[in-house]
């Protein structure tokens with residue numbers, strides 16, 4: 001999310017673009033004030049919710065307590081809640097007369113990693129993941145999203161004389177493994193419940209709080225998971241001539257595969273491959289029989305993706321052949337597709353959010369992370385996915401000037417959003433985006 005750095009450095013000042021007010025059909029300034037008052041009054045409860053979820057995160061498809069907590073919150077607001085949609089997902093419906101159905105999605109899951117923020121509400125929880133014990137942490141900020149989601153629901157219910165239609169708030173499991181959106185769809189999300197007319201989701205990132213970034217068109221990358229098993233022949237570390245060393249083959253592959261990026265792919269096109277895990281061996285003096293690699297491949301365009309997959313496979317086979325080893329097992333699993341933001345939905349929200357956020361509402365290049373929110377879009381829901389910042393502006397500026405430390409990004413053990421202004425921005429931006437879609441629909445567009 002480094003690409004946020006430069007645009008935000010240009011101007012830090014709040015600049016409400018009052019000249020744009022005329023383009024917005026709803027009273028954005030009035031609504032913004034009403035939302036701010038509502039969030040301020042609700043904040044102590046939202047803060048407690050955020051810190052509880054943060055301290056007790058749950059991994060993909062295990063979000064049982066998290067889902068139960070959100071279900072209780074939504075029922076208390078008058079939503080009709082259905083649990084266990086797509087294993088641990090929730091669907092919360094609120095009907096308020098004739099009008100479109102608008103979906104707002106949050107994720108539920110956390111990451112198998114240790115939190116090292118030292119915060120009073122940091123997670124110390126552990127669980128078992130892929131057969132190993134691991135810490136669990138909300139280091140992607142899905143807890144910020146859940147809290148903003150509840151806050152948005154509360155605010156929209158409070159403003160129900162301002163809109164007509166149906167709210168469809170969904171809490172999706174297993175975003176981090178790219179499986180939760182598919183699971184909800186397979187469990188009848190758009191058949192047991194009405195397919196929404198529009199959809200919205202937000203994600204936090206390491207830029208200043210109070211800022212919102214967005215774009216029409218491609219918003220995030222295609223994701224593929226890579227699994228390779230290099231086969232060797234185990235033996236004594238002191239007699240490598242009698243072995244085929246799979247650790248060395250793996251090491252060679254890890255370095256050589258980057259030449260697919262630097263020498264085969266068009267340098268002007270986005271594509272990245274990262275090896276995130278390597279498992280092999282048990283002791284310093286034993287050459288193991290095999291070595292396992294797990295990685296991720298990210299691209300924007302199908303032709304770049306095809307070229308990279310072919311290059312990665314060829315490089316793996318060549319690395320094994322150089323050691324006269326058997327061919328490796330290679331498995332590439334297609335994950336989330338790129339999120340395509342609908343230009344009309346974005347244009348409608350843009351008019352309102354520009355008035356509300358002024359210069360703090362900005363376009364940004366597509367993000368290189370991936371998002372299975374794309375599943376809902378590809379199932380036919382025109383949508384907008386946008387980002388909100390989490391850090392103090394001064395720290396952000398200092399980090400970019402080189403006068404302060406780097407700010408931890410999502411998936412860092414040190415990722416630590418400043419809760420109040422981040423959640424308040426999430427609620428404000430999401431509430432206004434939803435209201436913009438209801439308003440546009442009400443005016444017959």
Ligand SMILES: [Zn+2]
Nearest residue numbers: 140176410411
């Ligand atoms: Zn994540």
Ligand SMILES: [Zn+2]
Nearest residue numbers: 140141142203
């Ligand atoms: Zn995330």
